[in-house]
Amino acid sequence: MAIHNxxxxxxxxxxxxxRPRRTEVAPPSYSVRPQERVFQGATQDELVxxxxxxxxxxxxxxxxxxxxxxxxxLRRVLNGYGVSKIVSAGGPRIETSGLVDFYDQLRKEDYExxxxxxxKGRQNxxxxxxxxxxxxxxxxxxxxxxxxxxxNDRYNGRSISLLPETFIAIIPKSTMVPRMTQxxxxxxxxxxxxxxxxxxxxxxxxPSNSADIEMxxxxxxxxxxxxxxxxxxxx
Amino acid sequence: xxxxIGSKAYAERIQDGIDNSFMRKAVSSAQGRFRTGRLKAAEExxxxxxxxxxGEEIRSHTMENLDYYLHQLxxxxxxxxxxVFFAETAEEANAYVQEIAKKKQAKKVVKSKSMVTEEIGLxxxxxxxxxxxxxxxxxxxxxxxxxxxxxxxxxxxxxKNKEQIRETFVKKKGYTKSDDPVELAAFAxxxxxxxxxxxxxxxxxxxxxxxxxGAVTLVTNxxxxxxxxxxxxxxxxxxGMERIVPTWEDLEVVVSLLTRAAVxxxxxxxITALTGTRLEDEVxxxxxxxxxxxxxxxxxxxxxxxxxxxxCIRCAACINACPVYRHVGGHSYGxxxxxxxxxxxxxxxxxxxxxxxxxxxxSLCAACTEACPVKIPLHEHLIMHREIIxxxxxxxxxxxxxxxxxxxxxxxxxxAYKMSTKMARTALKPWTKDEHIENGPGPLKGxxxxxxxxxxxxxxxxxxxxxxxxxxxx
Numbered sequence: 171m172a173i174h175n176x177x178x179x180x181x182x183x184x185x186x187x188x189r190p191r192r193t194e195v196a197p198p199s200y201s202v203r204p205q206e207r208v209f210q211g212a213t214q215d216e217l218v219x220x221x222x223x224x225x226x227x228x229x230x231x232x233x234x235x236x237x238x239x240x241x242x243x244l245r246r247v248l249n250g251y252g253v254s255k256i257v258s259a260g261g262p263r264i265e266t267s268g269l270v271d272f273y274d275q276l277r278k279e280d281y282e283x284x285x286x287x288x289x290k291g292r293q294n295x296x297x298x299x300x301x302x303x304x305x306x307x308x309x310x311x312x313x314x315x316x317x318x319x320x321x322n323d324r325y326n327g328r329s330i331s332l333l334p335e336t337f338i339a340i341i342p343k344s345t346m347v348p349r350m351t352q353x354x355x356x357x358x359x360x361x362x363x364x365x366x367x368x369x370x371x372x373x374x375x376x377p378s379n380s381a382d383i384e385m386x387x388x389x390x391x392x393x394x395x396x397x398x399x400x401x402x403x404x405x
Numbered sequence: 406x407x408x409x410i411g412s413k414a415y416a417e418r419i420q421d422g423i424d425n426s427f428m429r430k431a432v433s434s435a436q437g438r439f440r441t442g443r444l445k446a447a448e449e450x451x452x453x454x455x456x457x458x459x460g461e462e463i464r465s466h467t468m469e470n471l472d473y474y475l476h477q478l479x480x481x482x483x484x485x486x487x488x489v490f491f492a493e494t495a496e497e498a499n500a501y502v503q504e505i506a507k508k509k510q511a512k513k514v515v516k517s518k519s520m521v522t523e524e525i526g527l528x529x530x531x532x533x534x535x536x537x538x539x540x541x542x543x544x545x546x547x548x549x550x551x552x553x554x555x556x557x558x559x560x561x562x563x564x565k566n567k568e569q570i571r572e573t574f575v576k577k578k579g580y581t582k583s584d585d586p587v588e589l590a591a592f593a594x595x596x597x598x599x600x601x602x603x604x605x606x607x608x609x610x611x612x613x614x615x616x617x618x619g620a621v622t623l624v625t626n627x628x629x630x631x632x633x634x635x636x637x638x639x640x641x642x643x644x645g646m647e648r649i650v651p652t653w654e655d656l657e658v659v660v661s662l663l664t665r666a667a668v669x670x671x672x673x674x675x676i677t678a679l680t681g682t683r684l685e686d687e688v689x690x691x692x693x694x695x696x697x698x699x700x701x702x703x704x705x706x707x708x709x710x711x712x713x714x715x716x717c718i719r720c721a722a723c724i725n726a727c728p729v730y731r732h733v734g735g736h737s738y739g740x741x742x743x744x745x746x747x748x749x750x751x752x753x754x755x756x757x758x759x760x761x762x763x764x765x766x767x768s769l770c771a772a773c774t775e776a777c778p779v780k781i782p783l784h785e786h787l788i789m790h791r792e793i794i795x796x797x798x799x800x801x802x803x804x805x806x807x808x809x810x811x812x813x814x815x816x817x818x819x820x821a822y823k824m825s826t827k828m829a830r831t832a833l834k835p836w837t838k839d840e841h842i843e844n845g846p847g848p849l850k851g852x853x854x855x856x857x858x859x860x861x862x863x864x865x866x867x868x869x870x871x872x873x874x875x876x877x878x879x
Contacts, residue, residue, distance in 0.1 A: 172488050173479045174501075179491035179700065180472040183646075186707035192473040198466040198651075204455035205658060224671070286688070294688050295636070299602065315671035324686035328635040332628060350672065354657035358617065361653065366485070367618045369684055370634075373676040378628040381668075382544035382560060383586040384567050385435055391543050391590050392597065393628030393675070 208314055209348035217313040217346040218401055224316035228376030229389055231398040240340070240402055241272045244305075247398050248281075251336045253302030257294070260285040261325030263307045267340065267405060286327045295329045304330040304394070308341045310356065314349040317375040318399070321368040328370050337377060337394035342405035407495070408524045408741055408755045410554040415739065415762040422733035428556075428564040432734050435563055439725040442669020443776070450665065460662045460779040463655045464716035467647075471707070474616040474649050475698060481619025485681025487694040495525035498699050502527060502608070502641055503534045505695060509639055511536050511605035517623065517630035518542035519610025520558065520719060521645045521699055523741045524754075527608070538608075539600045541629040543593055550577045556735030556743065558721040559667050564734060597629070607633035607691070611644035612719070613659055614696075617652045620678040621696065624663060628675050640679070640691035646698050647715040659718055659779075666720040666778035702754040711786055714749050716779045721746075723773035723783055729766050732855075738763060745773035749786040757793075761800045764790035829861040 184191040209220060218234065225232040235243045248256065256276070264270055264285065273283045284290075284297045298304060306326060308318035318339045322328045331337050347353065350373070357367050378393030389395055411418070422428065447453035467474060479489040492498035506514065514536045516522065528538045528549075540549040544562035548555055551573045555561030562570070567584040574580035574592060582588045612624040621642045623630040634640050650656050656678075664670045683690030706715055724730050724744030735743035740751040740760065748763040764787045767773075773783040794800045815821050836842045836853075837860040845853040852858055864872075 171483055171486055173483055173491075174489065175491040175493070175497075176476070176479055176489070179493065179698075180476055182493075182700075182704055183472040183475070183707060186704050187469065187472070188708055192470055195470045195473045195651075198462070200459055200462045202452075202455040202459050202462075204450075204452040204459060205661070207452065208450070228674075288686050288688055291688055299598075312672070317672050317676075322687070322690075324684070324688075327687070328631065328689045332631050332635060350657040350661060351654075354653040358653040361617050367620060367653075367678070367680055369485070369680050369682070369687060370690055371620070371678040371680075372631065373672060373678075375672050375674050378626070378674055380543045380590065380627045382542075382547070382562055383570055383589055384431070385438065385560070385563075386586040388586055388590040391594055391627045391629075392541070392632055 205349070205351040208351070212313070212348060214343055214346050217348065218343060220313040221311065221316055221341075221346065221399070221401070224314070225376075225399060228316045229379070229397070230316065230376040231396075233398065233400045235400060235402055237267065237402055237404050240267060240269075240400065243400055244269075244272065244338070245276075247338060247400070248303060251303060251396060253336060254280070255282040255301045256303050256305060257284050257286065257298045257301040257330050257334060258305040259307060259326040259330055260287060261323075267307075267402070286325060286330060288324050294327055295333070298327070298329040298333040301334040303336040303338055304332070304334040305338045305340065306331050308339050308345050310347055310353045311341045311345045312349050312353060312373070313346055315375055316399075317350070317373050319353050320372040320374060322370040322372060323368055328372065331372060331374055332393050335390070335395050337374070337397040339374070339397070339399050340405075341399055341401045343401055343403050344405065407526045408751060409759055410736070410739055410741060413739070415737075418737045418739055419733050422737040425564070425734065427566055428734045429732065431563055431566070433731055435557070435560065436725045436731055439559075439668060439721075440776075443666055443722055443725070444669075446665040446669040446671065456658070456662060457778055457780050459658055460718075461716065463650060463658060464718075464779045465713070467650060467655075468707070468712060468715055471647065471649070474651055475646060477616040478614050478619060478649060479696075479698075481617070482681060482694075482696050483619075485619050485694075487619070487681040487696055489696045489698065491698050491700075493700045495699070495701050498525050498643065498697050498701070499527055499530035501695075501697060502643075503530055505639065505641060506531060506534050506536050506606060509605055511639070513600065513604045514538045514606045514608055515541050515600050515604040515633050515637065516545075516608040517610070517625065517633045518545050518561070519608070519643060520741060521610055521701075522608065522643050523555070524645075525643070525699060525701060527643065536606075539597070539604070541597055541600065541633060542625075543590060543627060543629075546593060546597065547573060550574070554736065555741065558719055558724060558743070564736070597632075601632040601636045604633075604637045606639045606641060607637040609633055609640065609642045611642050611648050611696075612663065613656055614644055614649045615651075615653055615656050615678065616649055618680055620680040622656060622660070622676065622678045624660060624673050624676050626670075626674045631675055631677050634677065634679050634691065635689045638691055639693045639695075641695045641697065642679075643697045643699060646700050646703055662778040663718050663720045666718075666722040666776070706753050710789055711749070711753055713781050714746070714753060714786060716781050717746050717750070718779060720778060722776040722778060726772040726776040728768055728770065728772065733766070738766065745783045745787070746781070749781075749783055749790070752790060757798050757800055761794050761798070764794065823867070826861070826865045826867075830863065833860060
């Protein structure tokens with residue numbers, strides 16, 4: 171940990187700008203704020219509808235369920251993809267959503283399920299690389315773009331939503347916001363309060379894609395090939 | 406590689422571009438799709454001009470206070486366990502990265518797409534240190550296998566067709582399947598997975614750093630940047646010093662502008678913000694993080710009439726709108742930054758000597774300025790470059806100077822002017838067909854090779870005016 175060559179570098183910039191180094195800058199006040207107007211005043215249900223429409227654009231399957239229907243839906247989605255090896259984010263949310271028991275049940279039925287566990291170290295990554303599906307919980311969900319925001323941490327490794335062929339995001343309805351504006355603001359406010367941001371914030375919008383070969387859209391070039399969002403109404 | 410690509414002269418590069426019919430068709434169709442996507446996205450969003458205004462204000466404020474925000478950024482990165490290196494030159498930046506590679510005894514480096522590492526020639530520097538460097542963006546991987554430079558900022562392999570790509574895979578990687586893009590991409594996926602899992606160092610660029618938290622943000626569709634930053638134990642991010650925003654609130658605005666202006670997406674598949682090293686209880690992500698902040702000529706632009714060129718967010722909207730780029734393609738610019746922004750930036754970063762033609766690779770139609778999501782007055786910058794080239798640097802061709810002097814003399818001598826306008830029609834008669842000149846002589850040839858030139862009218866303006874006045878006066 172160190173900072174090299176900073177002072178001379180920044181002195182030069184200040185010189186070019188024709189003034190001494192600045193040690194304080196007042197927050198700017200911008201003349202317009204169009205970002206506030208997107209889906210302004212929409213209810214949570216309306217935002218879910220916007221999300222559903224956007225899923226068509228981003229090649230992502232969409233399900234909407236109550237908490238009591240979550241297990242059956244997950245099972246149907248996993249079977250639909252033909253997946254029997256699953257890696258899931260851990261932490262308090264799999265308990266509150268009842269997924270601990272569900273995963274136990276799956277294990278009894280010869281599914282291989284691993285909940286991300288720091289104790290297992292690098293083995294988590296190796297398992298994720300072989301898994302058919304990765305299951306995560308969205309922390310903030312952006313209706314406009316169809317994006318799930320993941321604050322990666324000890325329970326939610328970066329690899330879960332990246333390495334398996336299928337990506338499944340469980341979206342609590344309470345996490346719906348209009349767009350990235352609200353996510354950016356929340357992180358900014360936390361920073362101001364002295365609560366540092368996660369070491370990795372992943373905004374994920376559907377499966378991986380590319381248009382590098384003759385502009386043909388190809389899904390799953392590096393990351394997941396298929397994606398499903400499951401919105402849970404009472405979470 | 407450095408900012409300059411290839412050694413061919415400008416005229417030769419242009420001719421190569423014009424002769425490459427696949428490339429021209431691909432560029433033209435890509436421009437159409439990107440432009441439609443951008444316009445549709447702007448319309449859906451509404452208030453596009455307000456968004457552009459906000460983008461411009463954020464970028465202006467950041468540039469005016471760049472020293473402050475870079476200081477804040479470096480403090481925050483250090484707090485989060487990272488090391489920051491400020492590099493004045495490409496050589497300093499490369500030497501620092503080479504030193505890390507040596508310390509780590511690195512054999513393999515995986516990279517996600519980055520313009521600034523192209524600009525400083527980092528791949529060559531790492532190869533000198535004995536590292537195998539793998540570009541992991543699909544387009545960049547194809548170009549790396551083929552030892553070809555990129556021709557577009559967003560879709561670097563735009564100039565290649567699928568048959569060429571298949572041939573490269575067959576020759577370089579033993580590929581055996583068809584030229585179906587899905588099969589080609591699946592092969593690349595399989596090959597690259599092994600590289601990600603076995604790499605010692607991951608190198609990325611930086612779309613935007615966030616000063617308030619020390620985050621480095623990467624905007625991609627493929628997810629390769631996530632691979633590069635999740636799997637190897639060491640991450641090195643290299644950023645041009647201007648690629649910074651003050652806060653997360655500003656970040657979301659410029660990211661929204663970038664993804665819409667680039668390809669018409671609301672957001673790309675992945676936007677990843679990485680802050681320092683992984684925490685103690687985290688399993689994936691780097692245990693060692695380095696941020697290299699590169700000047701490499703950028704500070705020369707600060708405080709000048711070109712300062713707003715540093716506002717560029719690398720969306721390529723100007724490239725996709727440019728009629729000249731449409732005809733000549735990216736390689737013709739001889740720079741890793743093609744199109745209008747390339748014509749503005751390249752001479753600023755690398756001097757006029759090798760790039761004095763670039764400001765003339767524009768029709769000055771201002772489509773680029775209109776397309777720019779942060780309102781950089783690109784065509785005005787091109788005019789300023791031309792002024793400097795002619796008046797200060799005196800780099801225009803001697804023949805042009807003689808011709809312009811001759812023109813001035815001719816145009817200010819009424820008798821000569823009158824006689825030549827009268828004779829022009831007769832002199833050009835052998836090349837005139839239906840009031841158009843085809844395959845014209847001398848200086849007209851360059852024009853008529855591509856399109857017709859209107860023949861001089863039967864009657865000059867003066868004659869017409871005189872006749873009109875006579876009629877009016879009865």
